[in-house]
Amino acid sequence: MKRYTLKTGVLEVVMILVALLFAAPVYVLLNTALKAGGVTTSLAPVANPSFDNFVTAWVSGGLGPAMINNIVITVVSVFLIVVISASAAYPLARITRTWSKLAFAFFLGGLLIPGLLALIPLYTTFRDLQLIGSIWGLVIIYVGSQMPFSIFLYVQFLRSLPLDFEEAATLDGGSPFRVFWQVVFPLMRPITGTVVILNTITVWNDFFTPLLYLSGSGTNTIPIAIYSFTGQYVNQWGTIFAALIIGVIPLLIFYFLLQRSIIKGFAGGLKG
Amino acid sequence: MTQRELAEPRTAAPGRSTTPRSGPARTRKRRVGAGTRAPWWFLLPALAIFTLIVVIPSWRGAFYSLTDWDGLSPQFNFVGLDNFFKVFRDSAAGASIMNTAFYAVGIMVVQNFIGLLLALGVNSAIRSRNWLRVLFFAPAVVTPLVVANLWQYILSPQGALNTALRAVGLDFLAQDWLGNAQLALPAIISVVVWQFAGYSMVIFLAGLQSIPEDIYEASSLDGAGSFKTFWNITRPLLAPSMTINLMLSLIGGLKLFDQVLIMTQGGPGSATESLSTIAYKDAFQFQLFGYSTALTLVLTAFVAVASLIQFTLLRRGEDK
Numbered sequence: 001m002k003r004y005t006l007k008t009g010v011l012e013v014v015m016i017l018v019a020l021l022f023a024a025p026v027y028v029l030l031n032t033a034l035k036a037g038g039v040t041t042s043l044a045p046v047a048n049p050s051f052d053n054f055v056t057a058w059v060s061g062g063l064g065p066a067m068i069n070n071i072v073i074t075v076v077s078v079f080l081i082v083v084i085s086a087s088a089a090y091p092l093a094r095i096t097r098t099w100s101k102l103a104f105a106f107f108l109g110g111l112l113i114p115g116l117l118a119l120i121p122l123y124t125t126f127r128d129l130q131l132i133g134s135i136w137g138l139v140i141i142y143v144g145s146q147m148p149f150s151i152f153l154y155v156q157f158l159r160s161l162p163l164d165f166e167e168a169a170t171l172d173g174g175s176p177f178r179v180f181w182q183v184v185f186p187l188m189r190p191i192t193g194t195v196v197i198l199n200t201i202t203v204w205n206d207f208f209t210p211l212l213y214l215s216g217s218g219t220n221t222i223p224i225a226i227y228s229f230t231g232q233y234v235n236q237w238g239t240i241f242a243a244l245i246i247g248v249i250p251l252l253i254f255y256f257l258l259q260r261s262i263i264k265g266f267a268g269g270l271k272g
Numbered sequence: 273m274t275q276r277e278l279a280e281p282r283t284a285a286p287g288r289s290t291t292p293r294s295g296p297a298r299t300r301k302r303r304v305g306a307g308t309r310a311p312w313w314f315l316l317p318a319l320a321i322f323t324l325i326v327v328i329p330s331w332r333g334a335f336y337s338l339t340d341w342d343g344l345s346p347q348f349n350f351v352g353l354d355n356f357f358k359v360f361r362d363s364a365a366g367a368s369i370m371n372t373a374f375y376a377v378g379i380m381v382v383q384n385f386i387g388l389l390l391a392l393g394v395n396s397a398i399r400s401r402n403w404l405r406v407l408f409f410a411p412a413v414v415t416p417l418v419v420a421n422l423w424q425y426i427l428s429p430q431g432a433l434n435t436a437l438r439a440v441g442l443d444f445l446a447q448d449w450l451g452n453a454q455l456a457l458p459a460i461i462s463v464v465v466w467q468f469a470g471y472s473m474v475i476f477l478a479g480l481q482s483i484p485e486d487i488y489e490a491s492s493l494d495g496a497g498s499f500k501t502f503w504n505i506t507r508p509l510l511a512p513s514m515t516i517n518l519m520l521s522l523i524g525g526l527k528l529f530d531q532v533l534i535m536t537q538g539g540p541g542s543a544t545e546s547l548s549t550i551a552y553k554d555a556f557q558f559q560l561f562g563y564s565t566a567l568t569l570v571l572t573a574f575v576a577v578a579s580l581i582q583f584t585l586l587r588r589g590e591d592k
Contacts (some may be wrong), residue, residue, distance in 0.1 A: 004397050012398040018390075019404055025466070028432045029422050043435050088318030094310035103315060110326050112576040114527050116548055117568045120555050121336060122329035124343060144325025147318050176311045205415040207530045208548075212556070223417045227534075230421060237425050244418045255413045259406050262413065266471060267478035 033241035053242035057229070061243045066225035067250070073135050073221065074203045077142040081150050081199050082192055084143065089154030090180055104155060110148030115208065118145070123212055133217025138210060142203050150195050157191035158184075197258070197265040204251055222247045333565040343561030355566035365567060368545040371457060372574070375546060376525030378461040379468075383521050384514070386465060387472025392502075394473070395480045405477070408470035416467065420534035423463040424450065427535075450536050453543040460531055460544055468524070472517045479513030480506070512586065519582035526574050547571040 034049035057063060092104045122141070123132075131137035161184075169183045170176075185192075207223040214224055226243050233239050255262055337355055341348035359365045390408055394401045411419060426432045427449035434446035449459045483506065491501045529548035532538060538545035538553070547567055555564035 004399075008397045011393065011396055012400060015393045015398055015404055016400060018393070019400075019407055022466070023407065025422055025426055025432075028426060032425070043432060043439065084317045084321065087314040091310040091312050091314050095312065100312075103319065107318070107322060110322060112572075112579045113326065113330055114548075114568070114571055114575045116527070116529075116551060117333050117565075117572050118326045118329035120551070120561070120564060120568060121333040122325065123555075124561075125329065140321065141325055144321045147322040147326070151318060170309055176309045179309070180311075180314070201413050205413075205417075207415070207417045208552075223415055226417060226421065230534075240421060241425075244421055248414050248418050251413055251415070252410070255410060256406075259409075263405065263409055263474050264478075266409075266412070267474040 029241050029244065032237050033245055035238050053238045054246065056239050057243035057246060060232075061229040062220060062225055063222070063243060063246050066220040066222050067246075069135050069220060070204060070222045071250070073138050073142070074200055077139045077146075077203050078196055078199045080139070080143045081146050082195055085147055085150035085195065086154050086185060086188060086192065087180065088147075089151050089158055090184065092151065093155045093158035104151075107148045107151050110145075111152065115145055119209060119212060126213060131213075133214055133219050135214075135219060135221075137213055138221075141209055141213070142199075142206075146199050146202065150199065153191055153195055154188065157188060161187060193261055194265040194268070197262050200254070201251070201262075334569060336562050337566040337569050339562040341562045342559040343555060344559065348562065351562070355563045356570075358563060359566055359570055364542050364545065364550060367542050368547050368550045368567075369570070371543075371545055372526055372528070372547045372571070374457060375461060375464075375528045376522050376574075376578075378458070379464050379525035379528075380518055380521040382461065383465045383469050384472050384517050386469040387517065388476050388510075390469060390473040391476035391480055392506075395477055405474070409474055410470065411467040412471040414467070416530040417534055419467045420463065420531045423466070424535045427459055427463075451540055453540050456536050456540060456544045460528075460535055463535070464525070464528070464531055468521065472521065475513050475517050475520075476510065479510045483509045515582065515585045519578060519585075522578050523575055523582075526571065526578065547574075 028043070031043070031046055033053050034051070035046045036048075036050040036052045088107075092100055092107075119141070126132055126137055131140075165183050165187060166179050169179045174182070205223065206221075207227070210221045210224045211227070214220065220228070226240075226247050229243050230240050336348075338350055338352060339348045340351050340354075359369075394404050394408070398404075428434075429448045429451070431449075433449065437443065437446045447455070450456050487505055487509075488501065491505055496504070527548060528546045529552070532544055532546050532549050533552070536544045538549045542550075547570065551564045551567040551571065554560040554567065
């Protein structure tokens with residue numbers, strides 16, 4: 001068994017030093033954001049912290065509306081991803097006919113394609129449909145592009161899930177629709193957790209899709225609001241950093257509340 | 273066709289009845305479909321949206337790569353494979369392919385080396401291990417754009433890194449990290465590594481934790497040193513985690529976009545341009561829509577090859 005020896009003590013000190021070095025950029029971030037005025041070269045802790053930068057960033061960066069858009073886009077996209085990919089995975093995992101295998105391979109093919117390939121041509125279609133600048137356009141894109149990965153996770157999970165429960169429920173006369181949503185779906189809770197976590201982080205953080213599909217429309221997500229903000233406040237790092245902090249706070253709260261499941265989701269998600 | 277018709281023949285199929293109904297889960301593999309009535313139409317919404325959002329646009333992209341379309345005008349000409357010849361002749365595209373290879377390999381090697389060291393460190397008996405895991409992984413959930421903006425300042429001429437170097441008397445090392453054509457690309461790699469080393473760490477950690485403790489006890493009774501133990505026991509048992517990590521970071525590096533666009537916009541010159549950034553610029557700034565889709569197809573080929581290697585390696589690993 002692992003005992004706490006002298007060697008462990010040395011390792012502990014080394015690891016804490018590494019951690020401090022690793023966290024140094026976060027110190028720079030906080031320290032600069034709390035400094036009023038433009039002087040940013042000193043590394044010394046700020047003498048009289050002020051929240052002026054946060055007020056400027058919130059008001060002139062339009063972070064409030066952007067935050068609401070981000071929340072709406074993320075919640076609606078992740079909800080639809082879960083519902084649509086979980087139900088698609090059900091026949092894909094349970095029906096062993098050739099068409100089912102082919103359909104699964106068709107979805108898996110999507111894992112090989114970088115988003116860029118579809119996103120540039122899709123832009124012209126969305127432009128013709130006047131979906132540029134609409135957050136619902138983004139939701140549709142996220143749902144479509146996150147399908148392969150989410151279906152893959154659900155199918156892998158379902159294949160290892162015994163049939164006993166659904167067999168019993170079917171014998172009790174449940175319709176396939178009810179059997180799935182009332183018996184099978186609740187049993188898939190662990191993998192639903194992983195799907196929710198991985199997709200929430202991907203969708204919330206995405207920069208490329210809204211850069212293309214929202215540009216010039218006045219509708220922003222957090223990454224786009226920060227991007228245009230940094231363009232206006234060139235080199236005013238205090239204000240920019242305040243905007244960065246505001247932008248990542250919701251995600252960091254999500255992370256620290258659920259750190260155990262999030263780390264597990266990332267560590268195991270890809271092995272399925 | 274009803275779902276019943278689709279599901280029933282399975283149960284009635286001769287030869288299938290040899291599998292006992294209540295057998296252990298493993299023997300069921302071939303029997304799936306027997307006690308389930310998964311409706312085939314559950315598939316339709318996913319199929320529809322995936323086809324409309326990913327498959328059709330990707331095919332259209334492949335089609336446009338054979339044209340000189342500017343993305344706007346109603347007319348365009350077929351130019352055959354000209355766009356692809358241009359990708360390999362054009363010095364800017366050539367440079368971006370080289371840069372993309374550097375990003376991918378550099379990130380893959382450094383991120384996993386550091387990630388492995390961190391994983392070994394926090395998998396020990398140290399008291400701060402749980403705190404450190406949470407800390408090291410934290411940047412991986414943060415928006416890459418935010419991380420890029422933060423580091424853009426740290427690496428700027430008057431930024432925190434140079435201030436720190438001057439404070440400890442290393443003035444001669446201070447420089448414009450992102451403005452130097454030789455240093456900008458490694459600087460971007462370092463930023464990506466800082467953000468995602470914790471991601472590699474958690475995957476290695478999951479691998480380390482699945483290694484039974486008694487193997488190590490036996491090894492220490494045999495008097496093996498810690499390096500020998502690592503090399504002979506840990507390393508081979510970590511192979512699946514290693515495969516996943518190598519391929520995830522390789523694919524992430526091939527697709528690199530956000531960090532480059534934020535920190536250097538591809539500059540100085542085209543020293544840090546990646547395939548994604550030039551494809552984006554060609555499509556949306558220079559109206560070279562057809563050419564841009566050819567670039568993304570080249571990127572797709574790289575990503576697809578990397579992903580297929582991953583699938584193959586993982587499958588081989590599972591068979592052993």
